[in-house]
Every structure is written in C-alpha cells, then in structure tokens.
Amino acid sequence: MLFNSYVFIALFLPLALAGFFASAKFGRRYAGAWLVAASLIFYSWWNPAFLPLLLASILMNYAMSELVARTGARPALQSALLAAAVGINLSALFYFKYYFEVVLFLANRFGLDAHADPVLLPLGISFFTFTQIGYLIDVKQGVAKDRGFLNYVLFVTFFPHLIAGPILHHREMMPQFAEKSTYRFSLANFTIGMTVFVLGLFKKTVLADPLGGAVTAGFAFPETLSFFDAWWVAIKYSLQLYFDFSGYSDMAIGLAFMFNVRFPLNFNSPFKSQNIIEYWQRWHMTLTRYLNLYLYNPMALAVVRWRSEHGYGTKRSDQKTAAGFLSMTALPTMLTMGLIGLWHGAGLQFLFFGLLHGFYLTFNHAMRTFRGNAKQAASGPAAAIKRVSNVAATYIAVVVGLVLFRSPSLDKALSMFEGMSGLRGFASSVSPTEIAWVLVLAVLIWGCPNVQQIMGKCAPALGKVEATVARIPLLWQANLRWACTVGILLTVSLMAMGGTSEFMYFQF
Amino acid sequence: MSETEVMQQLNEIFRDLFELPELELTPGMSADDIDEWDSVNHVMLVVEIERQFKIKFHTAEVEEMKNVGDLVRLIVAKCEAK
Numbered sequence: 001m002l003f004n005s006y007v008f009i010a011l012f013l014p015l016a017l018a019g020f021f022a023s024a025k026f027g028r029r030y031a032g033a034w035l036v037a038a039s040l041i042f043y044s045w046w047n048p049a050f051l052p053l054l055l056a057s058i059l060m061n062y063a064m065s066e067l068v069a070r071t072g073a074r075p076a077l078q079s080a081l082l083a084a085a086v087g088i089n090l091s092a093l094f095y096f097k098y099y100f101e102v103v104l105f106l107a108n109r110f111g112l113d114a115h116a117d118p119v120l121l122p123l124g125i126s127f128f129t130f131t132q133i134g135y136l137i138d139v140k141q142g143v144a145k146d147r148g149f150l151n152y153v154l155f156v157t158f159f160p161h162l163i164a165g166p167i168l169h170h171r172e173m174m175p176q177f178a179e180k181s182t183y184r185f186s187l188a189n190f191t192i193g194m195t196v197f198v199l200g201l202f203k204k205t206v207l208a209d210p211l212g213g214a215v216t217a218g219f220a221f222p223e224t225l226s227f228f229d230a231w232w233v234a235i236k237y238s239l240q241l242y243f244d245f246s247g248y249s250d251m252a253i254g255l256a257f258m259f260n261v262r263f264p265l266n267f268n269s270p271f272k273s274q275n276i277i278e279y280w281q282r283w284h285m286t287l288t289r290y291l292n293l294y295l296y297n298p299m300a301l302a303v304v305r306w307r308s309e310h311g312y313g314t315k316r317s318d319q320k321t322a323a324g325f326l327s328m329t330a331l332p333t334m335l336t337m338g339l340i341g342l343w344h345g346a347g348l349q350f351l352f353f354g355l356l357h358g359f360y361l362t363f364n365h366a367m368r369t370f371r372g373n374a375k376q377a378a379s380g381p382a383a384a385i386k387r388v389s390n391v392a393a394t395y396i397a398v399v400v401g402l403v404l405f406r407s408p409s410l411d412k413a414l415s416m417f418e419g420m421s422g423l424r425g426f427a428s429s430v431s432p433t434e435i436a437w438v439l440v441l442a443v444l445i446w447g448c449p450n451v452q453q454i455m456g457k458c459a460p461a462l463g464k465v466e467a468t469v470a471r472i473p474l475l476w477q478a479n480l481r482w483a484c485t486v487g488i489l490l491t492v493s494l495m496a497m498g499g500t501s502e503f504m505y506f507q508f
Numbered sequence: 509m510s511e512t513e514v515m516q517q518l519n520e521i522f523r524d525l526f527e528l529p530e531l532e533l534t535p536g537m538s539a540d541d542i543d544e545w546d547s548v549n550h551v552m553l554v555v556e557i558e559r560q561f562k563i564k565f566h567t568a569e570v571e572e573m574k575n576v577g578d579l580v581r582l583i584v585a586k587c588e589a590k
Contacts, residue, residue: 141568277546292547293571300551301567305558314555316525329548365548 001045003197003251004204004497012042016159017190017258024183031183032150035259039159043123050122053092058156060088061132062149065139069147082140086133093129096121101346124163126343126508128156134294135170146174160255164248164505166266166286169293172462173261182260191478192458193257195486199451200250202489204503205496207441208243211236212501219406222416228428230419231399237406238399239441241504242271245284248503250451257460264289265463269450274390276360276397277368285463287343291336300332319369329365334358344405344508349413353404360397391446449474509587514561514580521556525549535577550574561587 001008016038024031044051064085071078096119103116135152138144155173156162176182218225218233225233249266256263270283280288307327308314318324334355341354403420407413418424452459456475476482519533526544539545545553554570557563557579563586565573573579 138568141566143566143568281546289571293568296547297551297570298567300548301554301570304551304555308555308559314552314559316527316552319552328552333548365546368544368546 001042002502003248003255004201004493004501004503006494006497009494012038013255013258016042020259021183021185028180028183029150032154032177036150036153036157039157039162042159043157043162046123047120053122053125054128054157057089057092057128057132058153061085061136061156062152064088065136065144065147065152068136069139069144072142078140082136085136089129089133089136093125095119096125098342098346105346121507123506127165127167128162130167130290131156131170134290137294138170144170146170146178148174148178151177158256158259158261160252160259160261161263164252164503164508165284166249166252166263167290168264168286169289172264176261184260186260188478189260189460190258192455192460192476193254193259195254195476195482196257196451196455196460197251197254198486198490198493199454200247200252200254201493203243203247203250205493205501207444208240208247209496209501211240211243215240215406219408219412219416222407222412222419224424225416225419226424226428227419227422227426228430230416230424232428232430232434234399234403234416234420236438238271238395238402239438239445241402241406242445243441244504246451248505253461262460262462265452265461267450268452269445271395271398271445272391273394274387275394276357276364279394279398280357280361287340291340295339296332296336299335300328303327303332316369325366325369329369330362333361333365337361347408348410349404349407352410352413353401356401356404360401509584511580511584514583514587517560518557518576518580518583521553521560525553525556533576535580537576539574545574557583563587563590 001012003009016035019034019038020031023034040051040054043054064081068078068081068085071081100116100118103112103114106112107114135144135155139147151174152170154177155168155170158173161168215233215237218229219237222230222233246267253263253266264286266284266286268282268285270279273279273282304314307318307324312318313324314328319328335358337354337358338351339354340357341350341352344350344353400417400420403416404410404413407416452461454474454476458476515533515535519531522533522542523529523531526542526549528542528544531542539550550570550573554565554573558565561583563583565582565586569582573582
C-alpha cells in the first residue's frame with residue numbers, strides 16, 4: 001500500500017489509528033498486536049507472496065538474537081552464531097537483489113554458461129535486513145537492553161518505516177514502544193503528525209511526480225540530448241528525487257508521530273550543503289549513520305588501532321603522510337562508498353555512483369587534512385560569495401553522481417555524460433514555463449526553511465535541527481491560518497494523486 | 509578520575525587533533541558544532557582517547573560519542589571499571 005493512495009489515507013490509516021488506541025484500553029499487548037497486524041496487511045497489500053519471507057526473517061533473526069544473547073559465556077560459539085545469522089540475512093538479500101544480475105553479467109561478459117530467472121524484489125528487503133543485522137550485532141556486543149519479542153516485532157514491522165526507511169536503530173525505537181504514553185491518543189501529536197504528513201504528501205504528489213515524465217524519457221534515450229537538454233534532465237531528476245524522498249521521509253515521520261513515536265531525522269536540506277562531507281550528513285541521514293556504525297567505524301577503527309599498536313602514528317601529522325592518509329582515510333571511505341553504491345542495486349552504474357562519491361569524499365578529506373583548517377570570515381560579501389559557490393559546486397557534483405544513480409545502465413549514463421560535456425552541441429529545447437517551474441522549486445529548496453524548521457519546537461523527529469534562521473517566518477502554529485493552509489495543501493495533493501506513483505526508494 | 513580532569517585532558521586531545529588551539533570544550537558541544545569533527549576524525553579521536561586513557565570502546569559505543577558530555581561520562585565510567 002502506498003502512503004499516497006486513497007485506500008491508505010481514507011481507510012487504512014484511520015482504522016489503524018482507531019484500532020490502536022481503542023485496543024490500548026484493554027492493555028498494551030493488544031495495541032501492539034493490532035499494530036503488527038495492520039503493518040502486515042500494509043505490507044501484503046502490494047504482494048502477499050512476500051509476507052512469509054518477512055515473517056520468516058523476523059522469526060529467524062529474533063531466535064538467533066536470543067541464542068546470541070545467551071551464549072555470552074562461550075565467545076567462540078557466540079561469534080559463530082552471529083556470523084551464521086548475518087550470513088543468512090545477506091544470502092537472502094543477495095539472492096533477491098543481486099543473483100540474477102550477477103549471473104547475467106557473468107554470462108554476458110565472460111560467456112559463462114549459466115542461466116537464472118529474474119526474481120521479483122521483495123518490498124523493503126534491504127531495509128528490514130539492515131535493521132535486523134544491526135540488532136544482532138548490538139545483542140552480541142551487549143548493548144541491546146530491551147529484548148522483548150513484541151517490541152522487537154513492532155520495531156521491525158511498524159508500517160511507517162517498513163518499506164523505505166528511515167533505517168531505525170532499536171535503541172531509539174524499542175524504548176518508545178515500551179513507554180506507556182505511546183498508547184494514549186494525543187490530539188496535539190496527531191495534529192502535528194498530520195501536518196508533517198500533508199507537507200510530505202504535497203512534496204510527493206505536487207512537486208515530485210510531475211517531473212517524472214520528462215526525466216524517464218530523458219534517461220531512456222540520452223543519445224540525442226544536447227548540452228543544455230542533458231543538464232536539464234539531470235537537474236530535473238535531482239529535484240524529483242529530492243522532493244520524492246524527502247516527501248516520503250516527512251510522511252513517515254508524520255505517520256509515526258500520530259502513533260506518538262518519534263523517528264530519526266532522515267533529511268536536513270541536503271542541497272544546502274557546502275561540501276560533500278556535509279551532504280552525506282544531511283542526505284538519507286539514517287543510511288549514513290547505519291553504515292558509519294556497522295561498516296565504516298569498524299574498518300577505520302581496525303586500521304587506526306593496528307597502526308597505533310604497531311608503532312605507526314595515528315596523529316594528525318601522520319594523517320598528512322601519503323601512507324597515513326591512504327590507509328586511515330581513503331581506503332575505508334572508498335570501500336564504504338562502493339558498498340553504499342551497491343546497496344542501491346546490482347548494476348555497474350551503482351558501483352560507479354558509490355565510487356564517485358567515495359572519490360568526492362576522499363578529495364574533501366584531503367583538502368581538510370593537507371590544507372589545514374581554512375579560517376574564513378564569517379560575514380561580509382566575500383564570505384557570502386564563498387558560501388554560495390561552495391553550495392553550487394557541491395550541488396553540481398551531486399547532480400553528476402545522480403546521473404549514474406538514475407541511469408538504467410552504465411552505457412546510458414556515459415551517453416548522458418557525453419551530452420552534458422557539450423560533445424553533442426548546445427541546441428536547447430527547454431521551454432520558459434519549464435524554467436519558471438524549476439525556479440519555483442529552487443526557491444523552495446534553497447530559499448525556504450525545511451519542514452523540520454517550520455515545525456520548530458514541535459518537530460516530531462529525533463535529532464537536532466540546525467536553526468540557521470533565528471526567527472523562521474513560516475513557523476507552524478496551531479491556529480486557523482495553518483489549519484486552512486494544510487487543508488488546502490491536502491486538497492491539492494489529493495487531486496494531484498491520480499493513478500499510482502511509487503516512491504523512488506521502494507526499488508531499493 | 510573526575511569529570512573535570514577528564515574534560516581537561518579531552519580538551520587537550522581535541523585542540524591537538526583538530527588543530528584548534530583556542531578550542532574550549534563544553535559538555536553541550538557535539539559533532540555538529542565543530543566542522544572538523546567528521547566521521548574520519550572521529551575515529552582518530554576515539555583511538556587517541558583509548559591510547560591516552562588506556563581504555564577500549566566497543567564498536568557499538570563509538571557512534572554514541574559524538575557529544576562531549578556523553579563522551580566524558582563514558583570515559584569516566586570506563587576508567588572506573590578498569
């Protein structure tokens with residue numbers, strides 16, 4: 001079921017909410033069970049065939065996590081159990097997401113005599129696999145305190161995040177499901193959650209979806225695009241993805257808050273970033289956090305500790321040597337980003353997307369390491385120009401990366417780059433109305449506070465939102481003016497909602 | 509070791525590592541407040557703390573340490589448990 005469908009908004013959501021708070025009167029277990037059941041229906045709506053897979057994954061992981069928790073006295077056995085559990089998760093993910101593509105790739109490139117049938121990707125498999133692997137590792141390390149079964153199932157299946165994130169951490173979720181106040185209806189939280197949901201819905205149906213047609217056509221046939229047209233398609237795609245995924249994340253946060261649950265922030269105006277390091281701290285923030293936690297940190301820690309124990313320096317001055325920089329910064333960064341790329345899909349274009357960002361980040365870190373901390377004036381026109389040019393350069397670098405991210409194949413991406421580099425001339429077919437519309441979107445992205453800032457103190461997400469503007473002109477308040485605004489936005493969104501339009505991150 | 513002592517030693521580590529000789533740490537500071545405090549430097553910071561205080565962190569703890577107050581409390585707890 002899609003958040004942006006009539007059946008979800010008019011039927012599923014009201015029933016899920018009413019049933020949850022009504023059954024809570026009889027006890028929290030009933031409310032929890034109701035929410036699990038609703039979430040499973042939500043999941044099965046799309047394709048019931050994958051429900052057994054989701055259930056098997058939850059049961060297997062919970063059983064394994066309990067075994068891991070109880071074998072703390074026998075570390076070797078505990079490690080073996082953890083490795084087995086992680087292995088099963090990754091094998092399932094590999095089978096559904098990569099197996100067919102890899103066989104096809106080997107058959108085409110190396111003439112390998114192998115055959116595989118395409119497999120339908122179970123919705124949300126990367127997301128529920130990741131959250132559960134994280135839980136297993138934390139149980140092994142002894143930092144998972146709450147290990148109740150119902151809270152665990154709720155944490156994994158809770159429908160606002162089940163299909164495309166945010167990628168939750170049990171430590172921030174399970175205590176919330178153990179909290180009594182979660183089970184009491186709060187009109188304030190409902191109102192705030194609904195407001196955030198509607199703002200997200202508006203981003204999705206009114207701002208993102210209309211860009212889709214031109215983008216799909218452009219990426220399907222990039223062979224004819226000139227310099228301006230190719231850049232135009234790439235820029236439009238960056239806007240579409242931005243409003244689609246940030247809209248989805250707002251809707252997830254809003255929905256969770258109607259159930260008195262706070263999700264972590266997933267988006268914090270990433271296109272306002274002044275460099276690529278900052279960009280990854282503000283774009284798909286929960287994925288960055290997850291990979292830092294379970295991939296980058298362990299790798300980098302291992303390298304730095306190894307150096308420390310073997311008499312190689314680990315100080316700032318050692319980071320400035322070629323060997324120090326390569327081993328402590330470049331290697332873990334490139335590996336992590338390569339895997340981030342592949343997490344999105346099996347194609348070579350995703351691998352190159354990851355590696356390109358790995359290169360951006362390494363370059364960014366090299367600037368910081370070797371040039372030192374550039375002390376810049378905090379105000380004045382020179383600083384403003386520097387800020388604007390940093391933001392523009394970062395955005396352009398991101399758009400180039402997104403060409404790889406969106407292209408159906410590496411060949412199509414290269415063809416797009418050919419157009420963008422001006423090799424096919426500069427004729428343009430961009431119309432003035434299109435330009436005007438994109439300018440409106442640009443003002444929304446770069447000139448306005450984001451949804452979390454608009455919600456101010458009511459912001460229903462976990463994590464700190466920077467208050468770049470001291471007084472936000474559009475600050476949300478529980479008054480008639482905002483009620484009317486949200487009502488109008490909802491009406492417009494509902495009218496724009498024709499047909500079904502999946503969220504772009506559903507494919508991951 | 510008291511929180512004040514840990515804080516002082518930590519301040520030296522931060523100044524040295526991030527090359528910010530005038531930095532004054534406060535318990536409320538977090539990675540968001542110091543530009544240089546990114547994922548790469550965070551790992552250097554963690555290992556430097558391990559070396560100077562002669563303690564060891566779990567991988568799972570590392571991501572929780574991006575706030576000075578929490579960091580100090582964790583170091584004090586680890587030193588006491590030694």
